[in-house]
Amino acid sequence: MAQPSAIFIGIKGTVAAIDRATGQEVWRTELKGGDFVNAVVQDGDLYAATHGELFCLDVATGRIRWHNQLKGMGYGLVTIAGTGGQQTVVMRAKKQQEEAAAAAAATTAVGA
Numbered sequence: 001m002a003q004p005s006a007i008f009i010g011i012k013g014t015v016a017a018i019d020r021a022t023g024q025e026v027w028r029t030e031l032k033g034g035d036f037v038n039a040v041v042q043d044g045d046l047y048a049a050t051h052g053e054l055f056c057l058d059v060a061t062g063r064i065r066w067h068n069q070l071k072g073m074g075y076g077l078v079t080i081a082g083t084g085g086q087q088t089v090v091m092r093a094k095k096q097q098e099e100a101a102a103a104a105a106a107t108t109a110v111g112a
Contacts (some may be wrong), residue, residue: 013032013034015031025067032053038079041059
């Protein structure tokens with residue numbers, strides 16, 4: 001997956017995309033209330049939680065794809081965790097480098 005050109009921040013019930021190169025705001029989406037917003041990108045989707053509710057946003061436009069009110073769970077802070085986090089990506093890249101090096105060494109040994 002290519003690295004996104006933006007970083008995403010959550011503040012006061014709003015999520016904003018900020019261009020990594022320029023620091024300029026790309027888009028802003030108001031979600032709900034004026035609470036803390038927890039935001040995370042997982043497998044190319046942007047998830048944000050605020051005021052006890054969960055949102056999925058389009059990373060390019062900030063458009064809300066879906067919204068779950070998490071009924072019956074209250075209005076506390078929502079934390080978000082997903083599989084395949086940054087550590088998994090780093091370990092996968094390291095494994096691919098090791099496999100490529102082993103294949104190159106095997107090719108060199110056969111040709112010698």
